[in-house]
Amino acid sequence: QKEVEQNSGPLSVPEGAIASLNCTYSDRGSQSFFWYRQYSGKSPELIMSIYSNGDKEDGRFTAQLNKASQYVSLLIRDSQPSDSATYLCAVRGNTPLVFGKGTRLSVIA
Amino acid sequence: KAGVTQTPRYLIKTRGQQVTLSCSPISGHRSVSWYQQTPGQGLQFLFEYFSETQRNKGNFPGRFSGRQFSNSRSEMNVSTLELGDSALYLCASRGLAGGTSSYEQYFGPGTRLTVT
Numbered sequence: 001q002k003e004v005e006q007n008s009g010p011l012s013v014p015e016g017a018i019a020s021l022n023c024t025y026s027d028r029g030s031q032s033f034f035w036y037r038q039y040s041g042k043s044p045e046l047i048m049s050i051y052s053n054g055d056k057e058d059g060r061f062t063a064q065l066n067k068a069s070q071y072v073s074l075l076i077r078d079s080q081p082s083d084s085a086t087y088l089c090a091v092r093g094n095t096p097l098v099f100g101k102g103t104r105l106s107v108i109a
Numbered sequence: 110k111a112g113v114t115q116t117p118r119y120l121i122k123t124r125g126q127q128v129t130l131s132c133s134p135i136s137g138h139r140s141v142s143w144y145q146q147t148p149g150q151g152l153q154f155l156f157e158y159f160s161e162t163q164r165n166k167g168n169f170p171g172r173f174s175g176r177q178f179s180n181s182r183s184e185m186n187v188s189t190l191e192l193g194d195s196a197l198y199l200c201a202s203r204g205l206a207g208g209t210s211s212y213e214q215y216f217g218p219g220t221r222l223t224v225t
Contacts, residue, residue: 032212043199043216044152051212088152090214096142096165097214101151 002027004091006100015109019076023089023100026070033065035074036088038102044088048074079107111136113202113217121223127188130220134181134202140164141183142214143175146197158183187222195224 003026013019021035032051036044050056050063050072062075072091076083086102114133122128134141143155154167158177175185181202187194198221201214 034213036216043197043219046213046215049213092212096154096157096167098154099144099152 002030002091002093002095002098004089004098004100006087006089006103008101009104010106011103012106012108013079015079015081015107017079019079019083019105019107021074021076021087021089021103021105023072023074023091024070025072025089025091025098027091027093027095027098028067028070030067030070030091030093032092033063033072034090034092034097035061035063035072036090036099037083038086038088040085076105079105081107081109083107113200113215115198115200115217115220117220118218119221119223121225122190123225124190124192126190127186128190128222129184129186130198130200130222132183132185132200132202132217134183134200135204135215138202138204138215139181140203141177141181142201142203143183143185144199144201145169146199146219147195152199155185190224192224195222197221 005024035048038044048063050065056063060077064073088102089100140159142157157165161177172188177183197219199219200217203214
């Protein structure tokens with residue numbers, strides 16, 4: 001059973017701080033890794049994808065991948081109240097996308 | 110480019126009835142996947158279609174079925190509805206055009222199904 005684990009939170013950070021979201025996965029053959037943001041009552045929105053070890057930056061977001069440790073993370077710099085949402089980690093190997101249950105982030109103004 | 114569209118957005122059905130949900134992928138996208146999202150179970154994969162063929166199927170009973178048409182639009186059907194089928198049903202599409210972007214999957218707004 002391929003699994004993706006995330007801390008459910010809530011993770012509370014003050015406005016302007018760095019939010020760090022973490023994800024571990026069980027399938028060593030996984031090749032593609034994604035972060036989705038889901039606001040309450042809305043559908044998931046793709047915000048980052050990463051395919052190789054290391055860091056990938058896009059604006060205030062940085063995704064980090066360590067395949068040896070089977071670990072993916074998402075850093076959100078200068079967190080804003082509008083970043084308050086549930087963040088879903090998703091992993092694909094030779095199977096369909098497997099999602100974690102998400103981490104709820106709350107950015108306090 | 111228009112996003113993934115799903116109809117209807119909201120649906121209320123009675124136990125025992127059946128329901129059909131529709132999804133139109135992003136223009137040019139040929140793969141469509143369906144997911145069920147509930148507060149307890151999170152996002153669970155139902156099935157994926159490409160070129161009118163089911164490529165993968167999740168661990169759901171046979172009451173859940175789907176199909177894809179030649180224009181890549183997809184429908185999913187749930188027969189003999191149960192109370193536990195109440196959920197947000199999400200459709201997602203991806204391009205399969207090659208390169209890493211083909212792995213990126215984009216979701217529609219979802220259909221909120223309530224079974225009473």
